[in-house]
Amino acid sequence: MSDPNVSAVEQYRNNFLREVEENVDEGQWVKMCMQCGVCAGSCPLGEHWEHSPQKLFMMIRAGKREAVLSTNSMWMCTSCYNCVVRCPRQLPITQIMHGLAAYAHRLGLAPKMQPTRDFSIQFWENCTRTGRVNELRLTIGLYFRDGLVAGFKKGWSMRNVAFGLLKAKRLNPFELFKGHECKDRKGIQAMLKKANEIDARKKRPTT
Amino acid sequence: MTAPIPTSQTILVVGGGISGLTVALEAAECGKQVILVEKLPTLGGRTALLYRYFPKLCHPVCGLEINLRRLKGNRNVRVLTMAEVVSITGTRGDYTATLRISPRHVTAQCTACGDCAKAVSAEIPNPYNYGLNQMKAAYLPHAMAYPQRYVVDPSIVGTPDGEKARAACKVGAIDLDMKEEIIELKVGAVAWATGWQPYDAAKIQPYGYDRFANVVTSVEFERMCDPHGPTGGKILRPFDGEPATNIAFIQCAGSRDENHLRHCSRICCMASLKQTQYVREAYGEGGKSTIYYIDIRAIDRFEDFYRKVLQDPTVRFVKSKVARIAQDDKTGGLILHGVDTEGYHRYEAPHDLVVLAVGMEPSVKGADIPAEVIADSSGFLEGSSGGGIFGAGCASGALDVNRSVQQATATALRAIQVVNKAAAAEVAR
Numbered sequence: 001m002s003d004p005n006v007s008a009v010e011q012y013r014n015n016f017l018r019e020v021e022e023n024v025d026e027g028q029w030v031k032m033c034m035q036c037g038v039c040a041g042s043c044p045l046g047e048h049w050e051h052s053p054q055k056l057f058m059m060i061r062a063g064k065r066e067a068v069l070s071t072n073s074m075w076m077c078t079s080c081y082n083c084v085v086r087c088p089r090q091l092p093i094t095q096i097m098h099g100l101a102a103y104a105h106r107l108g109l110a111p112k113m114q115p116t117r118d119f120s121i122q123f124w125e126n127c128t129r130t131g132r133v134n135e136l137r138l139t140i141g142l143y144f145r146d147g148l149v150a151g152f153k154k155g156w157s158m159r160n161v162a163f164g165l166l167k168a169k170r171l172n173p174f175e176l177f178k179g180h181e182c183k184d185r186k187g188i189q190a191m192l193k194k195a196n197e198i199d200a201r202k203k204r205p206t207t
Numbered sequence: 208m209t210a211p212i213p214t215s216q217t218i219l220v221v222g223g224g225i226s227g228l229t230v231a232l233e234a235a236e237c238g239k240q241v242i243l244v245e246k247l248p249t250l251g252g253r254t255a256l257l258y259r260y261f262p263k264l265c266h267p268v269c270g271l272e273i274n275l276r277r278l279k280g281n282r283n284v285r286v287l288t289m290a291e292v293v294s295i296t297g298t299r300g301d302y303t304a305t306l307r308i309s310p311r312h313v314t315a316q317c318t319a320c321g322d323c324a325k326a327v328s329a330e331i332p333n334p335y336n337y338g339l340n341q342m343k344a345a346y347l348p349h350a351m352a353y354p355q356r357y358v359v360d361p362s363i364v365g366t367p368d369g370e371k372a373r374a375a376c377k378v379g380a381i382d383l384d385m386k387e388e389i390i391e392l393k394v395g396a397v398a399w400a401t402g403w404q405p406y407d408a409a410k411i412q413p414y415g416y417d418r419f420a421n422v423v424t425s426v427e428f429e430r431m432c433d434p435h436g437p438t439g440g441k442i443l444r445p446f447d448g449e450p451a452t453n454i455a456f457i458q459c460a461g462s463r464d465e466n467h468l469r470h471c472s473r474i475c476c477m478a479s480l481k482q483t484q485y486v487r488e489a490y491g492e493g494g495k496s497t498i499y500y501i502d503i504r505a506i507d508r509f510e511d512f513y514r515k516v517l518q519d520p521t522v523r524f525v526k527s528k529v530a531r532i533a534q535d536d537k538t539g540g541l542i543l544h545g546v547d548t549e550g551y552h553r554y555e556a557p558h559d560l561v562v563l564a565v566g567m568e569p570s571v572k573g574a575d576i577p578a579e580v581i582a583d584s585s586g587f588l589e590g591s592s593g594g595g596i597f598g599a600g601c602a603s604g605a606l607d608v609n610r611s612v613q614q615a616t617a618t619a620l621r622a623i624q625v626v627n628k629a630a631a632a633e634v635a636r
Contacts (some may be wrong), residue, residue, distance in 0.1 A: 036459075036501045040546035040553075041530020042413070047553060055551045086413065088464035088528070 004107055009065070016063045025099030029091045033057040039083035039093050049073045053083060053093050056100070069109040074100045075116040118145055128192055131182030136175040215393040216626045217242060218619075219304050220400060221292050222570075224252020225608055226600020226615040227400035228274045233619035234398075235283035239626060242392060244290045248311060249352035250275070252402050254608055256335060256349075256426070258433035261481040262512035267608070268351060275353050288354065293389070295397060295578035299595030300629030304392045310385035312359035312369075317380040319347060319355045326375035329368045331360055333437070336430045340437035345372045350435060359383070396625035398618050399576065399588055400599035403567040406461035406468055413531035414460065414563060420446040421539050421560050422532060425456075425478055428562045432485040442489050444560055446539025451560035452490055455543055456482065457529050458500040462566030470585045473605040475564035476504045480513060482562065483522045490521075497523045497558070499543070525554070532561060567605040595625050 012019040020027040033054065040052030051059060051073040059068050077097040084094050101117070104110040110117050122141045127133045143158075144151030155162075165171035182188060216239065220231045223245030231243040249255070257267045278284060293305040313323075323345040330341040335349050344360040357380075363369040364383050373381040405426045408416035416422045421444050423431070434440035444451045456479040461467040480503075483496035503524075505513035516522050527547040534541055543556045573582020578596055581589045587605075588598030598604075599618040600611035 034463075034501060035548045036528035037546045037548050038528045038530050040551065041527070041544055046546070052546055052551060054546065054548070086466070086530070088459070088466065090465040 005109070008107065016065045016068070017061050019065070020060050020100070020103075024096065024103045026092045026095045027099060029096060030057050030060050032089050032091055034089060036088060038086050038088065039091075042082045042086050044080060044082065045076055045078060049076050053097060056097075066109075068100070069104040069107060070111065072111045072114045074098070074104075075110070075114045077101075113145070118142075128189070130179060131185050131188040132180050134175055134179040136171065136173070137179065140176075215301065215395045216240060216630050217392070217394045218396050218398065218622045218626060219292075219295075219302070219392060219394040220244065220398045220599075222252065222400035222402055222599075222602065223247075223250035223286070223288070224400065224402045224600065224611075225254040225271070225274070226402065226602070226611045226618075227252070227398070228278065229612050229615035230398040230400060230599050230619045230622065231284050232274060232277045232281065233616050234623055235281045236277070237619075237623055239283060239623055241284045242394065243284055243286045244292060244306060245286070245288045246291050246401075247348065248288050248356075248358040249348040249354070250278075250286065250288070251349075251351055251353065253426075255351045256337075256430065257608075258429050258436070258485070259481065260608060261477045262509055264481065264484065270608070271351055275351075278353070286354070289358075293577060295596065299591075299593045299625055300395050300632070302394050302397060302595060304394055304397070306390050306392065308388040308390065310361070310387060311356070312361075312364060312381060312383055312385050313357045314380045314382055315354075315356070316378045317356040317376075318378055319357060320377070321347070321357070322375040322377065323357055323359070323372040323381060326371040327363065327368045328371075329360075329363050329366070331362060336437045337424070337427050339427060339430060344368060395595070395629045396622040397578070397596040398599045398615075398622050399571075399578075399580070399596060399602050400615065400618075401569070401571045401602045403601035403605070404570045406566040406568050408460060408563050408565050410467060411461055411563070414457065414529070414561070415532050415534065416563060419532065419534045419539075419541060419561075420444070421451070421534075421541055422563065423560065424460075424563050424565045425475065425482065426565065428482055428485075429478075432482070432489075442486065442560070444539060449559075450490075452486075452493060453495045453557070453559045454486055454497070455529075455541075455556070455558040455561045456496065456498045456564055457543075457561060458498065458503075458564045459528060460563035460565045463501065468566040468568055468585060470566075470587075470605060471504065472566035473504070474567060474607045476500070477509050477512070477607065479562070479564045480505065480516045483516055483519065487519065487521050492521060494521055495523070496521060497525060497556070499525050499527055499529050499545070501526070501528050525556075527554075567601060569602055571602070597621050 020030055037054050040046055040054045050071050056068060074097040077094060079094050081094050084092055087093060126138045143154040218234050218239055218241045220227045220241055220243045223243055231241045235241045251271055254267050259266055289309040289311050290306045293307050295302055295304045297303045324343040327343050327345045329344040331344050332338040333340050333342040344363045345357055347357050359372055369383050373383055405424055408424050430436040431438050431442055442451050458475055462472040479498055486494040486496045503513055525547050526549050527545045529543045530545040532541050532543055541558050541561050546553050569586045572586030573580055573588055580591045580596055583589055588602050597618045599615045606614060
């Protein structure tokens, strides 16, 4: 029972809706969806989603656990809140999408190289290390996410922007080595550690 | 032993639509004294503005005429038109109602000959066609108007047009000096039957009712299909006046929506199903109706009508609440965007005319009723703390004509019980 996927499924058996309600932020709203389709039709990125929010809610209720947690759909949400303001039942759809994405990530089921997820992880690791965002390292990390050749190609295509930033003193090449830190790096990290503990206590499926 | 209380055995009915008429007639035919108050110059309310009833597709003229005949034959009902209730004070069995009566500027001498309308040149938007056309400023509201008496609009009083109207009247029925009156009535019970109004469709921003000419409401479409309506019964695109043959009906336009009306308006599914049959009547197989819906709520015996429309090859059903409407500015054509729930297919559907099946909201919301009443979160009247004021018809909830009449009959019984109890207390004294 050490695999969180196995233990999660064990607890809920075939009741994926209950699993979502208890583990996903705002998941208790999923059952309120009346399948009108306004969210799907209002989403500016709608046609690029494999499953619209409306469809995801129905899939959750139909118990399609694997399909829901492994899709990249909820990672497509840009938080424009169009669906939230138009939803006739006032479901916090944006928040549910982020909640689903976070839950899929916690269980390790999220698509590995999905750009939004990848960026979120890189950004989080980058800024929590020193308490400050190291933009140079973050950029390089994103350039090289698809491999060495792709990274150099991307870097080359952006060279004029980089020189411009250098000239304007908006880009410091020495950031690559150590980078600046916040005043109390240890304090920030202790705080984050504590927050993670509280979060884990709240979200870990109770057995 | 009940303490004797001063009382009046009269029942006040506020609103002269089908519900108010029903309360008034049922109570009057039981021998009770009734005062029927109507804000507009005519009785009939929104029922008189319907082309046909569902599910039998008969004409409202028929049912209204029966009720008006009952009214004319009953001495117990006193009708006050152009009268509004300003306040109701007091307790069950002993209310004082204050009424404001606006000047009609036409006396009972009027023979409804129409000479004044011919003489007048000023025109005003016609509220009986939801402002879709203009009417003369001296007018008879509509063919079914009761009383059959003309009205001179206050906008022409004191103008040469007003004088022309007065001069044209052969029986001297026009009195331009008529003033507003305030009167007080003692009544025992009140039936509040102020009915409904269509939800303001312009508030549903993505549907563009305020921006796109070819987006109309279901009540406007109803007038359009009526031979007495602004288009003489022709279904035309307001953008260019061309016949509209490819018509979309959008259900739950405002209803079942926490951002607009949180209740289900109950009538709109059947109204749209009915209106698809107007399209069939106008074009035969050449017309196309598409109903965009969340669920079709054709309950009870209406299910048969729904099944009949389902068989109609000119009517298509799309299970989806339309997300937004876009307009082709050159042609006025409309494109409906959305995703359907049966298969989650994204669509961009072109239509000539879009009919928004707008929801019902109470004409006077609970908080605006000048008496101590209890209303629900949509403003529909549930009753009064004192127990002598009752909601009747659509003032009490979203109802169709048939159910309004049932509900109003029940209300008449409640009102009769109140005045009977008051009468008994008087006798005991």
